Amino acid sequence: MTGPVVSLEKIDKTFGEGASDQVHALKEINLEIEKNDFISLIGPSGCGKSTLLRVVGDLIEPSAGAVTVNGKSARQARLDQDYGIVFQAATLYDWRTVAKNVQLPLELMDFSRADKEQRTQTMLELVELSDFAAHYPWQLSGGMQQRVAIARALAFEPSILLMDEPFGALDEMTRERLNLELLEIWRKTDTTVLFVTHSITEAVFLSTRVIVMSARPGRITVDIAIDLPQPRNADTRSSVRFFELETAVREALRVSEAGHESGEPAK
Helix, strand or coil: CCCCCEEEEEEEEEECCCCCCCEEEEEEEEEEECCCCEEEEECCCCCCHHHHHHHHCCCCCCCEEEEEECCEEHHHHHHCCCEEEECCCCCCCCCCCHHHHHHHHHHHCCCCHHHHHHHHHHHHHHCCCHHHCCCCHHHCCHHHHHHHHHHHHHCCCCCEEEEECCCCCCCHHHHHHHHHHHHHHHHHHCCEEEEECCCHHHHHHHCCEEEEECCCCECEEEEEECCCCCCCCHHHHHCHHHHHHHHHHHHHHHHHHHHHHHCCCCC
16 A cells, blocks of 8 residues: 555544534644654643544544545444554453453454464563463553553554553653553554653654644644654663754644634644
């Protein structure tokens, strides 16, 4: 396939349209995501980041506009299992072992027993949890649970991974370690990632591009290319270029918020 993996054209979303308490969540979103991009969405709370991610994943229908994923509609892409999704809560089943949690989508998709076992082993090795295959979620730390959720989302080899603040509830040290692990997984799987975060540092460290959104109704105000060298490591966060990019994102957020408060579009 040539062209962008994800294409959004003039996406609008209004919840409760026509009601007195309607909420205009997204306004005229235009965005193209290329193969193997790691795109982070960042903006004020309530700006529609998660709504936009769910529109891409066909979990929410837009009120207007067109979504194309892998050259087809978002609905068809979902039916074709083009997506893996990871939310802030790991949403694992406590009565299933780690291995059985990873296997769940493979069971639903009627993979053979041999394929299920092979894919599960591969994914647990990828997230470095092979020794915990027989454990239950309640025996794992929060960070380990999220690694299981990532393994489950990647088990059927989706081309796109949607991640909605997957590390938001974790402590800073765990979050930084999982950021490194996620980049390694991304490098090994060649997956295209759309990632929602409130953290400027996380967005800059992980991404090939950071998309800054305005306060509601959410609009894309700035698309910032992150030109930090790969692979990234702990030293990346202390580089001069990292601080420059952090500052650029922070300033874009400030300008975007100021434009919203004044009623003027951000420049």
